[in-house]
Amino acid sequence: MKSLTATLIKITLAGLLLAATAGAQDAHIQMSQLDRFNDMADKVISVDVGESLIRLAMSALNPNRSPNEAKIKDILSGLKGVYVKRFEFDKEGAYTAADVEYIRSQFNGPGWEHIANVRSKREGSYDVVMMYEGSIVKGLGVLAAEPRALTVVNVIGAIDLAKLRDLEGNFGIPKFGIEQMPGVTVQDNRKDKPAQDAKKPQDEQKKPQ
């Protein structure tokens, strides 16, 4: 009888856990393997915005102040996380096909639907995927593998791309001072490069890239 009680308690716990996690398909993309480029890349932009930070940001938005803030608040209301990693390199071939495949294989995971696939020898490859639950968007993934840059964007939650495009140019982010944002890592390794590059003859510097 004691074992019966213990079994019942275990079944109840399992049922509660199952109920809590039911339908929670994960739209999170793992990007940890790309951290090895933090020291290699000329410029690294890393942004991690979780749900709590989004809610905090929404508290600073006043829909009555401007239509843009109302639109932004509308967009943020459905979001649960925005994760961005962008690496800019000084030369081509800094990252390998395996690095791209590491992200692309996750885009081929269950629940993701390919929205756009572009393969260009000149401009690189681009992949856009979205995760749906019925008619509700649950996540967005963007992979831009350019010759000298690698960008991965992962948005978790319901995002309206049309509304996002409407806000283009109206995000109100100053071009300077981004590095001072808490939680945003903008690492410019070009500043750390030796001064020898600056002493090169001007002819070499003017060569087309």
Place this chain on the structure above:
Amino acid sequence: MSRLDDELKVAFQRREPSADFAARVLARLDEAPIALAPPSFWQRLTAWFAVPQWRLATAGAMALLLVALGFIVLRAQRATGVDQITPALTAAAGHAASRTSDEKDGLRTTVAPNAPVNLTVATRRAPAHHHSAVVAKHAQPSAEAEAAKEKVLFALQITNDALNDVQRAISDDHSTNERPEPVQNR
């Protein structure tokens, strides 16, 4: 003593039962049992709880369920967070919070006419200083909220830029495919 003997003889006197006694007993045994009334719902319920182990298991399951429900409610409350600050609280503490030349003053002022009615409700719920501290924090966005807002907008801007790059790549790809074949010189 003879009387005692007689009484003992009578007591120990063996008397044979009637001839059909055994048959009658067996016949009675073979009869259908008397149908008892089915137990009522209450009797069945109490009987189920009468087993101590089931009682404990049920109590444990109910406790776990209550804990889970409380956890879910707490999470929902935390998710809504500052957006749930009512105009009543804003108006109630508007007098205590320091006024600034910020344009948000206009927002607070419009809510002020409701202050007399809602002040009573606000003070009944919690001490006034608590309300003033809470609303002073949320009436004007904190530095952390502003920083969070800029960070989120920056992330969205990069997202938008990435999508623009994809769109441009698609457009370039279409224009390349649609390019007419060069006319051969004759």
